[in-house]
Amino acid sequence: MTTSSPPPTARLALHGIRKVYPGVVANDGIDLSVSPGEIHAVLGENGAGKSTLMKIIYGVTRPSAGEIHWEGQPVTVRDPAHARELGIGMVFQHFSLFETLTVAENVALALPGRPDLRELSRRIEEVSARYGLPVDPRRTVHALSVGERQRVEIVRCLLQQPRLLIMDEPTSVLTPQAVEKLFETLRRLAAEGCSILYISHKLDEIRALCHSATVLRGGRVSGHCRPAEETPASMARMMIGKDLPHCEHSPAQGDGEVRLRLAGLSRASDDPYGVDLRDLHLEVRAGEIVGIAGVSGNGQQELLRAISGEERLAEKHPVQICGTEAGRLSAGARRRLGLCFVPEERLGRGAVPALPLVDNGLLTAARSQGLVRAGFLARGKARAFAERCIAAFDVRGGGADTAAQSLSGGNLQKFIMGREILQAPKLLVAAQPTWGVDVGAAAFIRQAIIDLRNRGCAVLVISEELDELFEICDRIAVIAQGRLSPPRDIGEASMEEIGLWMSGLWPGAETTAPAAAEAAHA
Amino acid sequence: MLRLEPRPQASRLMTWLSPLLATVLTLVAGGVLFAVLGRDPVEGLRLFLVAPLKDLYGLSELLLKATPLMLCATGLAIGFRANIWNIGAEGQFMLGAVGATGVALWAGESESALVLPGMLLGGALAGAAWAAIPAWLKTRFNANEILVSLMLVYVAQLLVSWLVFGPWKDPQGFNFPQTVMFADAALLPVLVDGTRLHLGLLFALAALVAAYVFMYRSHAGFRMRVAGEAPDAARYAGFSASRTIWTGLLCGGAAAGVAGMAEVAGPMGQLTDKLGLGYGFAAIIVAFVGRLHPLGIFLASLLMALLYIGGEQVQQYMNLPNSIALVFQGLLLFFLLGADVFIRYRLRFGSEAASA
Numbered sequence: 001m002t003t004s005s006p007p008p009t010a011r012l013a014l015h016g017i018r019k020v021y022p023g024v025v026a027n028d029g030i031d032l033s034v035s036p037g038e039i040h041a042v043l044g045e046n047g048a049g050k051s052t053l054m055k056i057i058y059g060v061t062r063p064s065a066g067e068i069h070w071e072g073q074p075v076t077v078r079d080p081a082h083a084r085e086l087g088i089g090m091v092f093q094h095f096s097l098f099e100t101l102t103v104a105e106n107v108a109l110a111l112p113g114r115p116d117l118r119e120l121s122r123r124i125e126e127v128s129a130r131y132g133l134p135v136d137p138r139r140t141v142h143a144l145s146v147g148e149r150q151r152v153e154i155v156r157c158l159l160q161q162p163r164l165l166i167m168d169e170p171t172s173v174l175t176p177q178a179v180e181k182l183f184e185t186l187r188r189l190a191a192e193g194c195s196i197l198y199i200s201h202k203l204d205e206i207r208a209l210c211h212s213a214t215v216l217r218g219g220r221v222s223g224h225c226r227p228a229e230e231t232p233a234s235m236a237r238m239m240i241g242k243d244l245p246h247c248e249h250s251p252a253q254g255d256g257e258v259r260l261r262l263a264g265l266s267r268a269s270d271d272p273y274g275v276d277l278r279d280l281h282l283e284v285r286a287g288e289i290v291g292i293a294g295v296s297g298n299g300q301q302e303l304l305r306a307i308s309g310e311e312r313l314a315e316k317h318p319v320q321i322c323g324t325e326a327g328r329l330s331a332g333a334r335r336r337l338g339l340c341f342v343p344e345e346r347l348g349r350g351a352v353p354a355l356p357l358v359d360n361g362l363l364t365a366a367r368s369q370g371l372v373r374a375g376f377l378a379r380g381k382a383r384a385f386a387e388r389c390i391a392a393f394d395v396r397g398g399g400a401d402t403a404a405q406s407l408s409g410g411n412l413q414k415f416i417m418g419r420e421i422l423q424a425p426k427l428l429v430a431a432q433p434t435w436g437v438d439v440g441a442a443a444f445i446r447q448a449i450i451d452l453r454n455r456g457c458a459v460l461v462i463s464e465e466l467d468e469l470f471e472i473c474d475r476i477a478v479i480a481q482g483r484l485s486p487p488r489d490i491g492e493a494s495m496e497e498i499g500l501w502m503s504g505l506w507p508g509a510e511t512t513a514p515a516a517a518e519a520a521h522a
Numbered sequence: 523m524l525r526l527e528p529r530p531q532a533s534r535l536m537t538w539l540s541p542l543l544a545t546v547l548t549l550v551a552g553g554v555l556f557a558v559l560g561r562d563p564v565e566g567l568r569l570f571l572v573a574p575l576k577d578l579y580g581l582s583e584l585l586l587k588a589t590p591l592m593l594c595a596t597g598l599a600i601g602f603r604a605n606i607w608n609i610g611a612e613g614q615f616m617l618g619a620v621g622a623t624g625v626a627l628w629a630g631e632s633e634s635a636l637v638l639p640g641m642l643l644g645g646a647l648a649g650a651a652w653a654a655i656p657a658w659l660k661t662r663f664n665a666n667e668i669l670v671s672l673m674l675v676y677v678a679q680l681l682v683s684w685l686v687f688g689p690w691k692d693p694q695g696f697n698f699p700q701t702v703m704f705a706d707a708a709l710l711p712v713l714v715d716g717t718r719l720h721l722g723l724l725f726a727l728a729a730l731v732a733a734y735v736f737m738y739r740s741h742a743g744f745r746m747r748v749a750g751e752a753p754d755a756a757r758y759a760g761f762s763a764s765r766t767i768w769t770g771l772l773c774g775g776a777a778a779g780v781a782g783m784a785e786v787a788g789p790m791g792q793l794t795d796k797l798g799l800g801y802g803f804a805a806i807i808v809a810f811v812g813r814l815h816p817l818g819i820f821l822a823s824l825l826m827a828l829l830y831i832g833g834e835q836v837q838q839y840m841n842l843p844n845s846i847a848l849v850f851q852g853l854l855l856f857f858l859l860g861a862d863v864f865i866r867y868r869l870r871f872g873s874e875a876a877s878a
Contacts, residue, residue, distance in 0.1 A: 022530045310757050332760025341758070349754040354532070355747075362744060363759045372741040406531060 010069070011036050011195045012057065012088075012164055017066035019052050026052040027063070028219045034164065039186060039196045041206040041227060043239055044216035045438040047408060050199050053216070054166050057197070058090045059083040071163075089157030090166040095149050099142035099273055103135060107156045127158050131185045142273050146297050147178045154185070164195045171205060172464065175295055176499035183209050201239070201439075203232040215239055240439050247446045250454065252474040256286025258323075259338070259427040259458035260307070262484075265318040267306055275299040277306065280318075280484040282477060284427065289449065289459040290487060291473035293466055295502055299482040300462050301344075304431050307460075308341045309334040322426050335364065338426030342416055342433060346409060350416045353405035357395075360404050361386035361419055368423045385422075393418030394444065410437040417445055421452055428452060429460045434468060446472050466495055480504035526867040536865045541811045541818070544857035545825065551853050561840050569839055570832030570850075580831075582717035586789060587827035590615065590781035592726040594805030595823060596733045597777025599814040601770030603737065604746040605753070608771055610656065610671030611778040612802025613678035614649040618779025619786045620682060621648025623701060623793040626708035626786070627690065637707045641783055642725075649779015650772045652678065657771040661764040667771065675802070683795045690793065700794040710787045722784030729777055734816040746770065778802055800848075804830075807855045826851070 013033040019026045027049045034040045044050045055061045057068070059077035068075055070086055077083050083090075097106050104121045108114075121137040128135045133151040141149060150170065157165060167186070171179045186209065190196055198210055206213060207227045215223045215238040223238040237243060265280040277299055284290045294300060305311040307319060309331035316325035321337045329337075343349045351360045362382050366372045371382045386400040393414040397407050404412055413433070420428060433449065434442035450472055453459050462479075463469050469476055470490060477487040478501040485506040488498075500506075549567060556566035574580045594611045601608045608614075621644035629637045655674060659665035686699040695702070710720040736743040749756040749766040757763065781801065786793050808826050812818030833847025 022527065024530075308758070309760065330760055330762065331758065332762075335760055343758055345754070348752045349758050352748050352752040352755045354751055359744070363748065363755060366741060366744075375741055376739050377741055377744060403531070 009035060009072075011038075011071055012197075013069040014053075014057075015067045015069070017053065017056060017063050017068075019049075019056060019061070020064045025219050027056070030066070030216070030219075030221055032214050032221070034195045034197060036163070036195055037190050037193045038212065039190050039198055039210045041210035041213035042197060042199045042216065043201065043203075043206060043213050043235065045201060045239055046410070047438070048216040048239075049219040050216055051168065054090065054168060054197070054199060057083070057164075058088060058166060084160055084162075087161070087163035088166065089160060089162035089164070091150070091153045091157055091168065091170060093168045093170075093172065095153055097141045097149055097152060100140065102138055102140050103144075103152050104137040106141060106152060107137070107159065110156050111159070123159060124155055127155050131155075131158065131188055132181065133185055146295055147174055150174070150182075158189075162194065164197065165189065166197045166199070168199045169201075170198075171200070171202065172296075175502040176466070176495060177503070179205065203235050203239075206235070207232065217241060236439065242440075247443060247450055247471060249450055249472065252288045252453075256288065256456065256458065258283050258285050259321070260284040260429075260460060261320040262307075263318050263320060265303075265306060265313075267302065267311070267313060269302055270311075275302055275482040277302050278482045282484060282487065284458045284460050286426070286458045287453060287456050288474040289453050289461060289472055291469035291476040292460070292462045292479050292484070293469050293476060293498055293502060294462075294464070294479035296464050298480050300431070300479060302482070303479065303484075304341075304343065304429065304462060307429055308339070308343075332367075336367065340364070340420035340423055340425035340428050342413075342420050342428070342430040344431040344435065346412045346416060347405060351404040351412060354403055356401045356403055357390065357398070357407075357415060358383050358386045358400045360415070361389060361400075363419075365419055365423055389415055389418035389422055392422060393448070410441040413437050414441055414445065417448060421448055424455075425452075425457055427458045427460070429462075431462045432464065433461060434465070435463075442468075466498060470495065478502055478506065483509065485509065525870055526863070527870045529866055529868055532865050533868075536861075537813060538818075540861040540865060541813065541822065541858060543861045544811070544854055547857040547861070548850060548853045551857070552850055555846075555849065559842065561842070566836060566840060569835045571828060573835055574828060574831040578714070579717055582714055582719040583831060584824065584827050585723055586717075586719050587830050588823040589722045589726045589788075590785055590801040591805050591808050591823040591826050592819060593722075593729055593781035593784070594774075594778045594802050595808035595812060595819045596726070596729045596816060597774040598805055599809045599812070599816075599819060600733060600736065600743075600746065600773040602750075602809055603814050604750040604766050604770045606767055606770030606774075607668045608653060608656070608671050608774040609668050609806065610653070610673075610675050610678075610802070611774060611805050612798060612800065613671070613675035614652045614775040614778035615782040615785070615802045616675075616678040616682050616797055617652040617775075618645035618649035618782025619793055619797055620678075620685065620782075621645045621779060622783035623685075623690070623786050624648075626704045627701060629705070629708060631705050633705070633707045635707070637705075638710065638787065641708060641787055642780065645779045645783025646776040647779070649777070649782060650775040652779075653771040653775025654768075657768050660767050660771075667767070671771075679798055682793070682797055686793055686795050692792075698794075701792045703792050704787065708787060709791055710784060718789050720784070720788040722781075722788050725780055725784060729780070730816040730820055737816070742769065778805075799830075804851060807851055807858075811854065811858055825854075829854070 010033040015031055017027050017030040030053060042050050056063050059079045059082050068077060104117050104124060107124060108117060108120055124137040133155055135148060135151045135155055170182060174182065186196055200206055210227050213225050213227050214221060217239060225235065233243065262280045262282040265277055267277045269276050275298060306313060309329055313319065313327035316327040319327045321334055321339050324337050326334050326337060347353045352363065362371055362377065365385055369385050371378050371385060383400050389395065390400065395411050395415045397411050430449065434445050437445065449459055461469065461473065473490050475487040475489055476493055476498060478485040478498060480502055481504050485501050553563035553567055556563040574584060594615060598608055598611055622641040625641045625644040652674060656667040656670035659670050660667045686701060690701045692700055692702045710722055713719045713721060713723065745761040746766050746769060749761060804826055808819060808822045812822035829847050829850045833844055836842045836846055837844045
C-alpha cells in the first residue's frame with residue numbers, strides 16, 4: 001500500500017507536505033491518512049522528520065507546501081489553539097506543567113475562559129476513572145511521579161474531547177508495567193472512535209499497539225505497513241534502510257580490581273524539586289560493565305554529578321575512584337585519577353556549542369593527552385587528537401574545525417565518546433550513551449563501550465533504555481526515588497523483574513509511602 | 523511583511539560588520555541631532571570626526587585619550603568573555619591613580635629610576651585589590667559582581683575626594699583639591715616632542731598583545747572562554763569557577779589600575795578630584811564594540827577617543843554642551859546592541875510559508 005488516495009472518511013489526510021528550514025528539508029512530499037478509531041504509528045529515526053510533521057499538524061509551524069484535510073475539508077491550522085478547536089490534542093514528550101500548581105489548576109490554564117475549579121476537578125476525576133488514568137486533581141504537580149504527570153497531560157487533552165490525539169514518544173519515561181497501562185487507555189480511546197497518531201522508534205511497542213504505520217526516513221515516507229504483519233527486523237529495514245546491527249558481547253573478564261566504589265553515598269539535592277540520594281552502595285570492577293536502570297528523574301542526574309565531581313560531597317569516603325577516596329575532589333582531580341565521563345547533555349555540557357572540535361577535544365583531554373605545555377595550548381597536538389577522535393569514531397559532517405553545534409546529535413555523541421574513550425580511562429561513566437542517536441551509530445557506540453571493557457576498563461552506564469542495558473551490561477542495578485537496588489547478574493535478571501524494581505520494589509527495599517503508591521498506580 | 527528569521531548559525535561576518543553598521547548609524551543620528559539643534563550637520567560632523575585628526579598634535583591627543591580606554595577595555599574583555607561582569611573599572615582606575623600617587627608622594631623628590639616601576643606596580647596592585655572585593659564577595663557569598671563593582675565606583679570617588687581635600691592636599695595649592703605636582707622621576711616620558719603623548723601608550727599596546735596571547739594561546743584563557751560560552755561544560759570539564767571569577771576581576775582591576783597610574787603620571791602630573799572622566803564606563807562600550815577581541819578593542823578605543831575629542835571640539839566651536847560626547851557614546855552602544863540582533867537573525871520579506 002503506497003500513496004493511494006485515502007478513503008473519503010479519513011479524519012486527517014496530509015498530501016505532499018513539505019517543510020524547509022534554513023539549510024535543511026525536514027519534510028518532503030509526505031502523504032498520510034488516519035481513519036476514525038485508528039491507531040497509526042509514525043516511525044522513524046531521530047531526525048527523520050517525525051516531530052516536524054506533528055508540529056505542522058498541531059499548528060506549531062506551517063508547512064512550506066502541501067495540503068491538510070481535516071474530516072474531508074481542506075484546512076490551514078493557524079496555531080495550537082486552532083488545532084484544539086478542530087479537535088486535535090497533543091501530548092508532548094517534554095511535559096508543560098507548572099510544578100507549584102495543583103493538577104486542576106494546571107488543567108484550567110489550558111482551557112479557554114475561567115473554568116470553575118470544583119466543577120473541573122469533578123470532570124477530571126470522571127475522565128480519569130473512565131480511561132483508567134488515576135490522578136488526584138488536588139495534588140500539586142511537583143509531588144507527582146513522571147508517569148502521573150503524563151497522565152495529567154493526557155487527561156488535559158481528553159477533557160477537550162479530541163477526535164485526534166497525537167502522542168510523541170510517550171513511553172520513554174515509563175516503566176514497562178506503566179507502558180501496558182497506557183496502551184490499555186489508548187485502545188479504549190480508539191474503540192470510542194478517537195484517532196491516535198503514535199510517534200515512536202520502539203518497534204515492539206508499535207507492533208503491540210498500532211493498526212498501521214507510516215515509516216519516515218530522511219524527511220520522506222519510506223514505507224507503509226501493518227505492524228502486526230511485520231517483524232521488528234523488517235520494520236527496522238524500512239526505518240534505517242538496512243538490517244539492524246548487533247553487538248558482539250563476550251562474557252565478563254572475571255574479578256578485576258574495584259575501580260569505582262560507592263560506600264553509603266547520600267546527598268540532599270540542592271534543587272527543591274530534585275531527588276535526594278539515600279545511602280547508595282555499588283562496586284564497579286575492571287573489565288565489567290555495570291548498568292543502572294530507572295525511570296528518569298529518580299536520582300540519575302544527582303548520582304552522576306556526585307560521581308563526576310560536578311557536585312562535591314561533604315565527606316571523602318562515599319565515592320572512591322581507583323582506590324582513592326574522592327568525595328571532596330573536584331571534577332578535574334577525579335579525571336586525573338583515571339575517570340572519564342560522558343554526560344547526558346551533549347551541547348553545553350559535554351561540548352561547547354560554538355567552539356570547533358579541536359577545542360572541544362581540549363576540553364577534557366588537555367592533561368591526559370599532553371595538549372598543554374607550560375600553560376600554553378599545543379595547537380598542533382590538539383588538532384591531531386581531535387582528528388584521531390573523528391577518524392576512530394567515524395564522526396561525519398565536519399572536520400576538526402567544525403563547530404560542535406553544527407554536527408548532528410549522533411555524530412557529536414560519537415565525538416564525545418571518542419574523546420573520552422581514546423584517553424584510555426580506568427573508569428568510564430556514561431549517561432544515556434545512545435539517547436537520540438540513530439540506530440547505526442547507537443550500535444557502534446555500544447560496541448565501543450564493550451571493546452573498552454574488554455581492554456580492562458571499568459564501565460558504569462546509566463540509561464533509561466532497558467533494551468540497551470540488557471544488551472551491553474554484565475550486571476544491572478536499578479535506581480528509584482534516590483535509592484539503589486543491589487546489582488544482579490544480567491544472566492539472572494529478567495526485564496519484568498527489573499521493570500518492577502523500577503517502581504522501587506526490590507527485595508529488602510525500604511518501602512516508603514510514595515514508592516508503594518507509585519507501584520500501585522504503575 | 524518584514525520579519526526576523528533565526529539563522530542556522532551565528533554569522534561571523536555580521537559579528538564584525540555590526541560595529542561598522544552601528545558607527546554609521548551613530549553618525550547619521552548625530553547629523554540629525556546637529557540639525558535639530560539648529561547647527562549645520564555637515565560642519566558638526568566635520569568638527570567631530572575630521573578636525574581632530576588634521577595634524578600631528580591632533581593625532582597624538584587621540585592616542586593619548588585612547589590609552590586609558592584601551593587598557594581598561596582590554597582588562598574588562600578578559601572577564602566579559604567568561605561572563606564576569608565587572609562594571610566598576612572606573613573605580614579600579616581611580617584606585618590605580620591613588621596607588622601610583624601614594625608611591626610618587628612617598629618617593630618625593632627622589633630621582634631614582636625605580637619610582638616609575640614602583641608607581642606602575644602600586645597602580646596595578648591597588649586596582650586589582652579594588653576588584654578583589656567583588657571577587658571575594660562573589661566566590662564567598664555569591665554576591666552579584668555587577669552591583670558590587672558598580673557601587674565601589676562611588677566609594678572610590680569619595681576616597682579620592684577625601685585624599686585630595688585632606689591628607690594629600692598640596693599645602694601650597696591655594697586650597698585647591700589636588701596633590702603637589704609630581705617630581706620629574708615620577709612622570710612618564712613623552713614619546714613625541716611637542717605633544718603630551720607618553721609611554722602609557724606602549725603599556726596599552728603591550729596589554730593588548732598580552733591579552734591576545736592569554737585569550738587565544740594559553741590554557742587559562744581557554745578555560746575562561748569555555749566558562750563564558752558554556753558554564754555547564756566548564757563545570758563538567760572540572761574548570762574551577764572561582765578561579766575564573768578571580769582571574770576575570772583581577773585582570774580587569776589591574777589593567778584599569780595601570781590606566782589610572784598612566785593618567786596621573788602622564789597628562790595630569792598630580793592627583794585631583796577631577797580624575798573620573800568616565801573612561802572606565804566608556805571602556806565597557808569599547809570592549810563590546812571591539813567584540814572583546816584585542817584588535818577590535820584597539821580600533822574601538824580610537825573611535826571612542828575621537829568621540830571624546832570631537833565633543834570638546836563642538837563645545838568649543840559650536841557652542842554645544844560637552845555632554846554631546848556622552849550622547850554619541852550612548853547612541854553607539856544603542857545601535858551596536860540593535861545591530862547585534864542580525865548576528866543571530868536575518869531579515870526576510872514575505873510570510874513564513876511563502877519564503878520557505
